[in-house]
Amino acid sequence: MLTIHVAAAGRAVVVDGPRVVAVGPYEEIAAERPGARVRRWPGVITPGLVNAYGPELLEQAYHPDPRESDELGTEPITGAALDALEMTEARWGASARRGVQRMLAHGTVAAAGELHNRAVLDAVRRAGLTLAGRARRPDGVPALDPFASGGPVVWAPGLNPGMAARFAVFDVPDEAALAEHGAGTCVATVLAGRLVYRRR
Incomplete structure (x- = not known):
């Protein structure tokens, strides 16, 4: 099922099965896919x-x-x-x-x-x-x-159409704040298009 994940900052990621099919501003993405399910999240969506x-x-x-x-x-x-x-x-x-x-x-x-x-x-x-x-x-x-950890922070490959849908959502105002507040701010994690973690 086609799913649009959108964060408060406005960035949207469209997932179809295990793959990302589009990334962009929510208004544009949603207008092109009126029947898609929408999941709304606080904060920002990033690669995992x-x-x-x-x-x-x-x-x-x-x-x-x-x-x-x-x-x-x-x-x-x-x-x-x-x-x-x-x-x-x-x-x-x-x-x-x-x-x-x-x-x-x-x-x-x-x-x-x-x-x-x-x-x-x-x-x-x-x-x-x-x-x-x-x-x-x-x-x-x-x-x-x-x-x-005090070591380097490594990200999975970026969110691009055709790539595996592997990403996370963090409840921070922007990516710069993520380093300050840490990964404990995660509210959702997606692997191969599946929502595998959601903060209750």
Whole structure:
């Protein structure tokens, strides 16, 4: 179904299935497609983010189940604390699913780095998150919010007709404010044309 995503700033992205078919001012886009479904968002629409720390966040960290929060807290567990946990393949898979959801909630559409754990790979593929290569582990601290890592912030390819519909919407007045407020301002993430995250 043809869908027009429009942000408060007025930029619109038209999606047909998994692809972007048009980008431009909402008034022009909507006039040419009167039958399209319209999704309205606050803030700005941008290409999605590439999180540079795929292995560190998904294979070297455990994302606790909310039911474990009393015992383990809510933040990813790494290092010696992770070594003390009994990590089965099923537990790795569940952790990766939660980790991927947390990435999507930060506007991430791709994770960089090579993954080896089959359960983690399955979780990533099922979610539709793209894997990107990297030459080495980047500087900075692994973080779900790429703006908080201290390393470079990398964007997925731009939004152009014919390209895969992979983008995010952030509740900030403009892209300059995004660096200041961070990816925690994400209100929606789209992968292959599917709305995979929406802030409640």
